[in-house]
Amino acid sequence: MQFEGTQNYITTDDLRIAVNAAIVLERPLLIKGEPGTGKTVLAHEISQALNTPLIEWHIKSTTKAQQGLYEYDAVSRLRDSQLGDEKVHDIANYIKQGKMWEAFTYKERTILLIDEIDKADIEFPNDLLQEIDRMEFFVYETGQTIKANHRPIVIITSNNEKELPDAFLRRCFFHYIKFPDPETMRAIVDVHFPDLKKRLVNEALNVFYNVRDIPGLKKKPSTSELLDWIKLLLNEDVSPEVLRESDLKKIIPPLHGALLKNEQDVSVFERLAFMARRERR
Secondary structure (H helix, E strand, C coil), X not given: CCXXXXXXXXXXXXXXXXXXXXXXXXXXXXXXXXXCCCHHHHHHHHHHHHCCCEEEEECXXXXXXXXXXXXXCHHHHHXXXXXXXXXXXXXXXXXXXXXXXXXXXXXXXXXXXXXXHHHCCCHHHHXXXXXXXXCEEEECCCCEEEXXXXXXEXXXXXXXXXXXXXXXXXXXXXXXXXXXXXXXHHHHHHHHCCCXXXXXXXXXXXXXXXXXXXXXXXXXXXXXXXXXXXXXXXXXXXXXXXXXXXXXXXXXXXXXXXCCXXXXXXXXXHHXXXXXXXXXX
């Protein structure tokens, strides 16, 4: 199985190599990068390119590793026993399969996406070490061992909110998605807006990268935010001339709410404009 990218997802050579290396080594592919650089979308595109089913496990701060395997609903069983329900005699009726169980027992090889693993507590990755290594786990309530019919392709994403344990990192093939350079970004924009005039693309990218270069920003705008911004520029029929005249030291970019996501960063631009006006007096 070889991943070569798709028409809708621009990949660099090193990203393609990383994906294919993880598949050959049968190790989880750990993808890190700035939010909005396409880490989660990558799993969808690999699924499409390889024609392989995708199972998604989105991690929250409250997620426990056990939930990925299975959960035993003791409360429902107690309630059913009080009501005299016959199914209470089979404990398997109260075992809820998790995403890893689903991936392990699927009739064909799947892609298992463990999305934003760094949102969970620090013990979460370590709690999955044995299951990821052996591709099996034990269900204590029923006494059965669940083994993978086909080893899934495991894609793990992280926004670097927490450091991951060394023991976990040793079991992964790692790749960091660098923020796209202007040439790559232009190709990404072309995929999403194939009929967009080059003048508007050039001016929008100039403003976008100038915004990212402003010192003191709490959150730099990402690829997904650029695409949202361009969509708004088209909807409002903003001309390339307007963007060319947007001096970031004097004025906030038009429709800046798509690029700037907090009041601190808006204040940075307001201070720059204020200082520029004072200098002209």
